[in-house]
Amino acid sequence: MTQNILGADIRSRQHWMAILAKAMWDNLEQMWKSFPISCPYTLLRKPETGLVMVEGRTGGTGAPFNLGETTVTRCTVSLQSGEVGHAYVMGRNHQHAEIAAICDALMQSKHHNKTAREIIEPLERLAQKGNAKQAAKAAATKVDFFTVVRGEDE
Amino acid sequence: MYVAVKGGEKAIRNAHALFDEKRRGDVSVPEITTEQIKQQLSFSVDRVMSEGSLYDFDLSALAIKQARGDLIEAIFLVRASRTTLARFGSSKPFDTSHMRVERRISATYKDIPGGQILGATFDYQHRLLDFSLEEQKLQDETSVETRDDVGLDADMPRVLDILNNEGLVEQASLEMNEDTPPSDLTRSPLEFPADRSLRLQNLARADEGFLLALGYSTQRGYARNHGFAGEIRIGSVAVEFAPEELGFPIEIGEMIVSECEMINQFKGSKSAPPQFTRGYGLAFGQVERKVMSMALVDRALRADELGEEKTAPAQDEEFVLSHSDNVKATGFVEHLKLPHYVDFQAELELVRKMRAKQRVMKEAAE
Structure with missing residues (x-):
């Protein structure tokens, strides 16, 4: 099924997978607990923790180099209706990866709208709110330095 | 050369138990949690992540606790932990x-x-000890200014x-x-x-x-x-x-x-x-x-x-x-404290021989 996805569909899938991966665990857990749909699924790949080598770029924008590794947990599930969901989530939280994989599958299923409304969109709003708060705190430390003419220059 | 030694298991076990007791410190003082380390000693956690070459706050905080705050030991622990995990691949280079x-x-x-x-x-701070930190206080988050404009x-x-x-x-x-x-x-x-x-x-x-x-x-x-x-x-x-x-x-x-x-x-x-x-x-x-x-x-x-x-x-x-690399460096420097008895015996013999030879030559010259 995923093979037939068009470019735009890939972009929207990337979008929700990113939101699921970057979600704070507490938020995701809470939303999942109150999610009204029960969705039987099979674990195609049990949550498994491994490493991803993270690459940076020389000078920020130049040639890649290996910066170091991060822990990552992945999981693959399939719903009874056949949709396959994947998750790759930084860190070692198995439950996070499992729920993210189920949500990825749900977003491809007939429950798309409900999942988007009750999980993806609220998570996105929370992330935006958190980022805005952090940015507002940083913005308060924005500084204007004045250069002062020193006496000996006069 | 390091030659393996046998025995001493009981003493080693006891030394490790003693280490654990020292790590815990005075039991009338509450035990530090890894979450506290993660939240409140974040520069230590970040250093262990960066030199341990593994981005994982929880593992880093755990390593710091286990190592009793010795950051190089903690980095060593993180590096060792890394080797137990398989690599899924490489990220896209970030900009x-x-x-x-x-x-x-x-x-x-x-x-x-x-x-x-x-x-x-830290910049522009006076670097004077802030004794008010000796007391626990509840800091209200609103005390930090924000600017949305x-x-x-x-x-x-x-x-x-x-x-x-x-x-x-x-x-x-x-x-x-x-x-x-x-x-x-x-x-x-x-x-x-x-x-x-x-x-x-x-x-x-x-x-x-x-x-x-x-x-x-x-x-x-x-x-x-x-x-x-x-x-x-x-x-x-x-x-x-x-x-x-x-x-x-x-x-x-x-x-x-x-x-x-x-x-x-x-x-x-x-x-x-x-x-x-x-x-x-x-x-x-x-x-x-x-x-x-x-x-x-x-x-x-x-x-x-x-x-x-x-x-x-x-x-x-x-x-x-x-x-x-401080893990390599500490490994090589610190291995010097492991038993080198056989090795040193050989050196001792050598120095004795050299001295004896020198004495003979001196006597012959006189």
Whole structure:
């Protein structure tokens, strides 16, 4: 099924997978607990923790180099209706990866709208709110330095 | 040579139990949690992540607790833990131009587009002990000021691009080749001469103290490259990974990194006009001193490429890269305390023989 996805569909899938991966665990857990749909699924790949080598770029924008590794947990599930969901989530939280994989599958299923409304969109709003708060705190430390003419220059 | 010893199991067990007791300290004092370490000793956690070369706050905090706060021991524990995990692959290289900055300063330009953002910093503090911290207090979050009116640019312009526009600074990297994967010292041992990607990987996980001392040495004249902090950034970047089963990249999370771009004067060579050259520092977490030192050392190590005379330790890549890793260094230095009885017996015999020989020769001469 995923093979037939068009470019735009890939972009929207990337979008929700990113939101699921970057979600704070507490938020995701809470939303999942109150999610009204029960969705039987099979674990195609049990949550498994491994490493991803993270690459940076020389000078920020130049040639890649290996910066170091991060822990990552992945999981693959399939719903009874056949949709396959994947998750790759930084860190070692198995439950996070499992729920993210189920949500990825749900977003491809007939429950798309409900999942988007009750999980993806609220998570996105929370992330935006958190980022805005952090940015507002940083913005308060924005500084204007004045250069002062020193006496000996006069 | 180290010759294995047998026995002593009981004493060793007891020593470890005693270590555990010392770690716990006075039991009337509440035990520290890894969550407390993660939240309240974040610079220690970040250092262990960066030198342990593994981005995982929880493992880092656990290692610090287990090592009783000995950060090099904690780094060792993290490195060992890393070897138990399989690697899924490599991320897409991230571009720090898209960093969500928490701190961003330039020492070269006062008025930079996007502004100077101090963030949470030691800078301009008086370095007087704050005795009020001896008391526990509930800090209300609202005591931190926020400003919604100022706004931070999503993609802050890079300070070095300003110089770049005038052609006064070299490009970020001349050896740009997306098809060749960068060198990886976790897969193959260090070989010399090293390319810049290998050097940067080595420096990113190098001991902060070692890099600090070497960086300092370049400032004091042992490499003749006077650096300016063109830009220092700390903030979050998204990490993208393309799993085979999906066939397209996805963001798997965000990480906090520190970045420093040093600019150094360069008088030019036969092929290059006088211009500024760059040294680069990047590492996990908020590790500003580390990335500043790294950038100075990265620049010094480019001596060959820039046709500079090599006179200083910081320019000697074999010296720098072979001694920068504190896990390797501590392993070799600390192994000296393990039993070397047989080895030392042999040395003892040798010295006795040499002395006897010398005595005989002296007597013969008299």
